[in-house]
Structure formats: structure tokens, C-alpha cells
Amino acid sequence: MSTENIKFAYWVPNVSGGLVVSNIEQRTSWDIDYNRKLAQIAEKAGFEYALSQIRFTAGYGAEFQHESVSFSHALLAATTKLKVIAAILPGPWNPVLAAKQLATIDLLTEGRIAVNIVSGWFRGEFTAIGEHWLDHDERYRRSKEFIEALKGIWTQDNFTYRGDFYRFSNYTLKPKPLQQPHPEIFQGGSSRAARDNAASVSDWYFTNGNTVEGIKAQVDDIRTKAAANNHQVKIGVNAFVIARDTEEEAKAVLAEIIAKANPEAVNAFGHEVKNAGAASPEKEGNWAKSTFEDLVQYNDGFKTNLIGTPQQIAERIVELKAVGVDLILSGFLHFQEEVAYFGEKVLPLVRELEAKKLAKAA
Numbered sequence: 001m002s003t004e005n006i007k008f009a010y011w012v013p014n015v016s017g018g019l020v021v022s023n024i025e026q027r028t029s030w031d032i033d034y035n036r037k038l039a040q041i042a043e044k045a046g047f048e049y050a051l052s053q054i055r056f057t058a059g060y061g062a063e064f065q066h067e068s069v070s071f072s073h074a075l076l077a078a079t080t081k082l083k084v085i086a087a088i089l090p091g092p093w094n095p096v097l098a099a100k101q102l103a104t105i106d107l108l109t110e111g112r113i114a115v116n117i118v119s120g121w122f123r124g125e126f127t128a129i130g131e132h133w134l135d136h137d138e139r140y141r142r143s144k145e146f147i148e149a150l151k152g153i154w155t156q157d158n159f160t161y162r163g164d165f166y167r168f169s170n171y172t173l174k175p176k177p178l179q180q181p182h183p184e185i186f187q188g189g190s191s192r193a194a195r196d197n198a199a200s201v202s203d204w205y206f207t208n209g210n211t212v213e214g215i216k217a218q219v220d221d222i223r224t225k226a227a228a229n230n231h232q233v234k235i236g237v238n239a240f241v242i243a244r245d246t247e248e249e250a251k252a253v254l255a256e257i258i259a260k261a262n263p264e265a266v267n268a269f270g271h272e273v274k275n276a277g278a279a280s281p282e283k284e285g286n287w288a289k290s291t292f293e294d295l296v297q298y299n300d301g302f303k304t305n306l307i308g309t310p311q312q313i314a315e316r317i318v319e320l321k322a323v324g325v326d327l328i329l330s331g332f333l334h335f336q337e338e339v340a341y342f343g344e345k346v347l348p349l350v351r352e353l354e355a356k357k358l359a360k361a362a
């Protein structure tokens with residue numbers, strides 16, 4: 001088991017409607033004032049990262065969306081320790097714009113920006129904004145080239161690259177970003193193509209919520225391939241956290257979220273995400289096996305089962321760490337209140353359990 005503490009990130013609610021496709025009350029707002037305060041609460045609570053989302057159109061909720069890079073910068077300006085991960089969609093962004101924009105933000109924020117390269121799943125969005133819709137594996141091939149180019153621009157002078165999607169000749173970015181060797185690069189998915197990119201170019205692999213066994217299978221596959229490529233990658237897993245003083249209360253909240261789910265929106269979302277991993281040659285991927293209930297949370301966050309008392313949740317997190325997870329990406333119903341509760345009640349228990357495990361191992 002890693003000797004490093006497991007890290008915590010939260011989803012930035014920079015799109016409207018919260019993180020569940022349900023009519024249950026969500027005391028979460030997508031506006032900047034709410035989000036600045038949330039970021040301050042989160043860094044005080046012990047969260048290391050915040051992940052903002054990139055969306056260009058509405059769909060299944062998310063009627064209004066703030067752009068991810070500019071929103072991330074605003075959160076960085078409101079905090080002092082938190083790292084903010086800006087999401088970028090290759091296509092609207094090309095690597096040189098991303099490299100320049102993020103290097104500047106890195107320099108303006110004492111080296112606290114990171115990036116999530118999104119391969120895309122939402123065909124309607126691509127069509128609406130005039131982007132070519134590539135086949136599943138082609139989207140990941142483009143992301144791989146995007147990441148290689150980003151790293152090249154950030155770390156080399158006279159960068160030259162000959163890919164199928166991107167070409168550079170003798171390009172030198174000045175100034176380079178503050179973080180060395182470069183800001184961290186995250187990338188998400190579950191499909192073979194997503195895992196292969198993680199095992200070759202990304203610093204971090206994000207995946208949808210899953211059982212401990214499901215996560216272990218992905219971690220083992222990625223780490224084996226990464227070792228063969230002489231590449232190091234860390235793993236982050238999504239979870240929708242429902243932490244309450246009693247297990248009954250937590251389970252009742254989950255039941256209410258599902259009972260108040262919007263079936264039309266959930267089913268339409270389920271149909272749309274078949275464009276993701278289920279459309280890949282091996283038909284695996286983020287939502288390939290998701291049930292109706294799973295899809296009520298956009299990234300299968302109930303499956304990770306961080307639902308219960310602080311003690312139950314802390315134990316579960318340490319189990320995930322034991323199979324190789326480095327970071328928990330968490331979503332909440334009422335973000336400000338629940339991030340604070342998580343920091344006060346769950347996080348100290350995780351640190352205690354981690355310390356006990358390490359002492360036992362020694």
C-alpha cells in the first residue's frame with residue numbers, strides 16, 4: 001500500500017443542477033460566489049484538489065455552464081493551497097492554446113493549476129458546436145497526441161511534433177509553467193483506450209465510480225501496462241459521498257435521490273453515454289454496465305459506496321487505497337455543508353486508519 005496519504009478532490013459545481021439527475025433538493029449552486037466559498041471551505045477541510053467540468057451545451061440537467069479554465073482561475077484566485085483541475089476538450093482547444101493559457105495561470109497562482117483532458121462522450125454537444133465527431137478510439141488517439149504535445153510544449157525548447165492530429169515545428173513556449181516538470185495532467189474514462197492512455201501518457205487516471213473489485217481490475221491492468229512502458233500513473237476514483245451520523249439516514253438519502261430521479265432525463269443520458277465506452281471495439285467503458293440507478297449520478301458515483309457513517313466511509317476509502325487508489329473524487333448533494341462535514345468527521349478517521357495500517361506494516 002502507498003505510504004502517501006490518499007488525496008481528496010471534489011467536483012466543482014460550475015454547471016447548474018448539481019451532480020444527480022433527480023428532483024431531490026440540492027443546496028448547491030453553480031454561481032461564482034457559492035463556488036469561491038466552497039473552494040475555501042474545501043481547502044480548510046483538507047481537500048487537495050477541485051475538478052471543474054467542461055460542458056458547452058445543456059443536456060440531462062446542466063442547463064447553464066461556466067467555462068472551466070476561466071472558472072478554475074477564479075477559484076485559484078480565491079484560495080491559497082487548493083489545486084484546481086481545469087477540464088479541456090481537444091477540438092475546441094488545441095495544445096498550443098492550452099499550453100499557453102495554463103502556463104500563464106500556473107505563473108499567476110504559485111503553481112496550482114492542473115488539467116483534465118476530456119475525450120468526449122456527448123455527440124449532440126459536438127454536433128451543436130461544429131466539432132467533428134470521431135469514433136471512440138479515435139477520440140482517445142487525439143487525446144493522446146494532445147497530451148504528448150502539451151507535455152512537449154511545456155518541457156522542451158524548439159518543440160517539433162508530427163502527429164495525425166497535431167503538428168509543431170520548432171516551437172518554444174516562453175515562459176514555461178512554474179510547476180516542474182509541468183502541471184499535472186489528468187485524463188478520464190474506463191475503456192481500454194482510456195486505460196491505455198493512462199498507462200502511457202497521463203499523470204493521473206480518473207475513472208467512474210465502481211466496486212473495489214472493479215477498481216482493482218482497472219488499476220492492475222493500468223499498472224502492468226504502465227510498468228511495461230516505464231511510465232508512472234496515479235489513480236483517482238469518483239464517488240458520490242453521503243456521510244451522515246447514522247447508516248439509516250445515509251441510506252434514506254440515497255433512496256430519496258433515486259425515488260425522485262427524473263426517469264426521462266436519466267434514460268436519455270443512458271442512451272447518450274452509449275457513445276462512450278459501449279461504442280468501443282471491446283464494448284467496455286465508463287457507462288457500459290450502468291443500471292438506471294447508477295446513471296442517476298453522472299459518473300456512477302453510488303457504486304463506490306461511500307454512503308454511511310463517517311467510520312464506514314473511512315474504512316471503505318482505506319480499502320480502495322489498498323487496491324491502489326491514490327485519490328477520491330467526491331460529489332455531494334449539498335456541497336458546502338457536506339464538504340465541511342467530510343473534513344470534520346471523515347477525513348481525520350481516514351488519516352487515523354492510514355497511520356494504523358502503516359504502523360502495522362512497519
Ligand SMILES: Cc1cc2nc3c(=O)[nH]c(=O)nc-3n(C[C@H](O)[C@H](O)[C@H](O)COP(=O)(O)O)c2cc1C
Binds near residue numbers: 122278
Ligand atoms: C472524473 C471524470 C471527469 C470527467 N469530466 C468530464 C467533463 O468535464 N466534461 C466531459 O464532457 N466529459 C468528462 N468526462 C468524460 C471522459 O472524458 C470520457 O469522455 C468518458 O469518461 C468516456 O469514457 P469511456 O470511453 O471509458 O467510456 C469525465 C470523466 C471522468 C471519469
